[in-house]
Amino acid sequence: MVNIANRCRPESRRYSDCFTNSSDHDDLKADLEIQASDMPSEMQRFALYSASQALRLYSLEKNIAESIKQDFDRTFKPTWHCIVGKNWGSCVTHSKEHYIRMMNSNLIILLYKSS
Numbered sequence: 001m002v003n004i005a006n007r008c009r010p011e012s013r014r015y016s017d018c019f020t021n022s023s024d025h026d027d028l029k030a031d032l033e034i035q036a037s038d039m040p041s042e043m044q045r046f047a048l049y050s051a052s053q054a055l056r057l058y059s060l061e062k063n064i065a066e067s068i069k070q071d072f073d074r075t076f077k078p079t080w081h082c083i084v085g086k087n088w089g090s091c092v093t094h095s096k097e098h099y100i101r102m103m104n105s106n107l108i109i110l111l112y113k114s115s
Contacts, residue, residue, distance in 0.1 A: 031055075031104050038099040046075065047100050051109050061085050061107070068111055076113070083110040 032048050032055075039047065047068075054067035065082040072080040080098075083090065086106050092099075098113035 032109075033103045034100065035103050035108075036099070036101045038094070038097055040097060043076065043097075044100060047072075047102065047111055051102055051104070051111075055104055055107075064109070068109065072111065072113070080111060080113045084108070 032051055034044065034048070037044055050068050050071040051064075054064040054071075058064045058067060061084040065084040068084075069080050069082040072082075076098075081092070085108060088108070090110060092110070092112055093114065094112035095115050100111050102109040102111075
């Protein structure tokens with residue numbers, strides 16, 4: 001498993017690439033709810049953090065999805081897919097223990113890795 005606690009790189013903040021257990025970030029994650037997950041708890045925490053950062057930094061769904069995908073490709077190796085939107089359906093095949101669906105208000109975030 002990748003040690004994500006050491007991923008902070010202040011020189012690169014275009015996309016969120018820092019994960020901490022700080023209570024400062026708990027309020028950001030509070031708006032996100034995990035609807036379904038087949039993912040280890042450490043990876044789930046990183047997904048919540050990455051999504052909360054993307055939601056804070058971007059307003060366009062495309063940019064939110066790109067930020068989360070790039071965080072996961074960089075941290076947990078490719079190939080991750082991220083879908084963000086308000087009204088859509090899906091049927092996907094994912095690698096075992098590499099799937100999460102989160103909700104923020106009425107915005108759904110689907111993140112999964114394919115082989």
